[in-house]
Amino acid sequence: MSDIIHLLPDAVANQIAAGEVIQRPASVIKELVENAVDAGADDILVIIKDAGKTLIQITDNGKGMSPTDARMSFERHATSKITNAQDLFAIRTKGFRGEALASIAAIAHVELKTRQEDDTVGTLIIIEGSEVKKQEAVACAKGTSFFVKNLFYNVPARRNFLKSDSVETSHIVDEFQRVALTHPEVSFTLINNNNEVFKLEKSGLRQRIVGIFGKSYNEKLVPVEEATDYVKIKGFVSKPEFARKTRGEQYFFINNRFIKNAYLNHALVKAYEQMLPPNTHPSYFIYFDLPPNVIDINIHPTKTEVKFEDEKTIYAILRSTIKRSLGIYNITPTIDFETEATVDIMPLKPGETVKQPTIRLKDGYNPFAGQVANADLRKYNTIDDWQIPDADSFRTSSTEKNIHTSLNQTAFVLPDEPQESMLSNFDDNLGEPLKKTSYQLHKTYILSHIKTGFLIIDQHSAHERILYEKYIRQMAHHQSYSQQLLFPAVLNFSTSEAELLIGILNDLHLLGFEISSMGKNDFGVNGIPPELKENELQQSIEKILEEIKQQGEIRTGKKEFLAKVLAKNMAVKAGEKLGEEEMQHIIDQLFSCELPYHSPSGRPTLITFTLEELAKRFKK
Ligand code: ADP
Numbered sequence: 001m002s003d004i005i006h007l008l009p010d011a012v013a014n015q016i017a018a019g020e021v022i023q024r025p026a027s028v029i030k031e032l033v034e035n036a037v038d039a040g041a042d043d044i045l046v047i048i049k050d051a052g053k054t055l056i057q058i059t060d061n062g063k064g065m066s067p068t069d070a071r072m073s074f075e076r077h078a079t080s081k082i083t084n085a086q087d088l089f090a091i092r093t094k095g096f097r098g099e100a101l102a103s104i105a106a107i108a109h110v111e112l113k114t115r116q117e118d119d120t121v122g123t124l125i126i127i128e129g130s131e132v133k134k135q136e137a138v139a140c141a142k143g144t145s146f147f148v149k150n151l152f153y154n155v156p157a158r159r160n161f162l163k164s165d166s167v168e169t170s171h172i173v174d175e176f177q178r179v180a181l182t183h184p185e186v187s188f189t190l191i192n193n194n195n196e197v198f199k200l201e202k203s204g205l206r207q208r209i210v211g212i213f214g215k216s217y218n219e220k221l222v223p224v225e226e227a228t229d230y231v232k233i234k235g236f237v238s239k240p241e242f243a244r245k246t247r248g249e250q251y252f253f254i255n256n257r258f259i260k261n262a263y264l265n266h267a268l269v270k271a272y273e274q275m276l277p278p279n280t281h282p283s284y285f286i287y288f289d290l291p292p293n294v295i296d297i298n299i300h301p302t303k304t305e306v307k308f309e310d311e312k313t314i315y316a317i318l319r320s321t322i323k324r325s326l327g328i329y330n331i332t333p334t335i336d337f338e339t340e341a342t343v344d345i346m347p348l349k350p351g352e353t354v355k356q357p358t359i360r361l362k363d364g365y366n367p368f369a370g371q372v373a374n375a376d377l378r379k380y381n382t383i384d385d386w387q388i389p390d391a392d393s394f395r396t397s398s399t400e401k402n403i404h405t406s407l408n409q410t411a412f413v414l415p416d417e418p419q420e421s422m423l424s425n426f427d428d429n430l431g432e433p434l435k436k437t438s439y440q441l442h443k444t445y446i447l448s449h450i451k452t453g454f455l456i457i458d459q460h461s462a463h464e465r466i467l468y469e470k471y472i473r474q475m476a477h478h479q480s481y482s483q484q485l486l487f488p489a490v491l492n493f494s495t496s497e498a499e500l501l502i503g504i505l506n507d508l509h510l511l512g513f514e515i516s517s518m519g520k521n522d523f524g525v526n527g528i529p530p531e532l533k534e535n536e537l538q539q540s541i542e543k544i545l546e547e548i549k550q551q552g553e554i555r556t557g558k559k560e561f562l563a564k565v566l567a568k569n570m571a572v573k574a575g576e577k578l579g580e581e582e583m584q585h586i587i588d589q590l591f592s593c594e595l596p597y598h599s600p601s602g603r604p605t606l607i608t609f610t611l612e613e614l615a616k617r618f619k620k
């Protein structure tokens, strides 16, 4: 018998691929808008006619394409975003499969106009059913415009399968919003049948959410922010009282990519435990930033499912972060630092429930430790109210595929943009300056009132956080504070220490050390940070050098690392007696930090106890 296997012609292969990638007009919007973002555009216009069935136009002001690239872009597996398999584990762009344009061109009439900034003329390409009809030079604006007409013209089954215009339009709006939510720094416009549906100016995240979902969202949102060595989480969740009967706006983004994940949803909803009325759902907009090598996004053609290497850790961190954010939102407006010690403790009536959230941070447990908390998680799991379900029970489809890389503890660099502080809320509501008697417990903790109970601050962790943020600011603004020494000191170090020290002199200068090399291994010191005691100078610098040594070469985040080490060494220790003013200073300063709830190394800085918890303890 003769051989019967043959390769499919490109046009057919593309059409098959299109079946996976392009299911409806909304898929075209998603792919093309993502391409525009990947091309660095900061202004993106989407125009649709008849729910995209007649026309989808996407115009961006991104980097455009050369004539050759413009033609290449329609080939299957043609991409500028990855070059080898290794790159799959370092993806920061939205696209990488090189399938979208080939798929769209296989099932529609497509016109492309594109021009790179330095070119005087651009390129026009007309392609229909994978067949190039025209390619010529054209005058056009910098950037790229795609016109996609008559979608599924050659796949009648698909075309018939499309839903009513309003349903298809709502899918388009969904996709549009998902991209717009990940890029508040880009302006987006959506026009449907000549009606302007969205005009979103460049803004911050909160404004973007409000721009999309309406002004009422402004008061509904509680900011969420957490940064561990493994994952960064930021975003907003809705206050419990605004939970909706229908599933609200629920968005998870991983490395700025919208994903669906029932497991993480479970973690999030768990964090609301006992705060939501039955059968209601919170809204959330949660952004995870993870090293790209610990996630696999290449498990689904539309990339809305993602596999994590360590789902349980993310689960635990997410749940605990949300819980804390909600707790803080709840205690924030009522923090009471007034002098009277008479907090109104209302006895609970029988059957009465208190809706305040509780924050139960288990002693000694730290989900945010620099190490991925597998060992900790085991500990976690033995604690009954912290059971973490298995991710597998939440898996929806055939998305199993292993991640081949091992976890790499990448040090994160702080984000360029200052993230919206959790404390913006806090400050607004606090009003009065904090004045209050606090108590020091065992020369280690500071006890203070809040309306809903009381607050225990770990003096060392808290001070560490305060100093860390102060040092980071100093370094960022090149504004150091140093206390001049009456008699300049001369310090001597070992050669290897001296080498290390020379390497960080400039940074130390920004931190308040006025140190200069005097040759050999001697260093003269004229000024020191005000927190440092003069007689601990040599010892402190030795400690810093030792930590640098242990860390090995500091490649990224050198400044953060130094700030961390210095803060740890300068912060008041457990066992140090604090005066009232010092305690007050710590409280004040802590609550004006960007991330007050954890020390830079991830330990909690404070624990709250609610009256509800106390009342429970005093029950018969
Ligand atoms: P992918 O996005 O996965 O790379 P696509 O088929 O969506 O694949 O796009 C193919 C290539 O075409 C992209 O890698 C990019 O180089 C180029 N491209 C697509 N859209 C644009 C655009 N709006 N601006 C500039 N280049 C683009």
Ligand code: MG
Pocket: 031, 034, 035, 094, 095, 096, 098, 100, 101
């Ligand atoms: Mg793409």
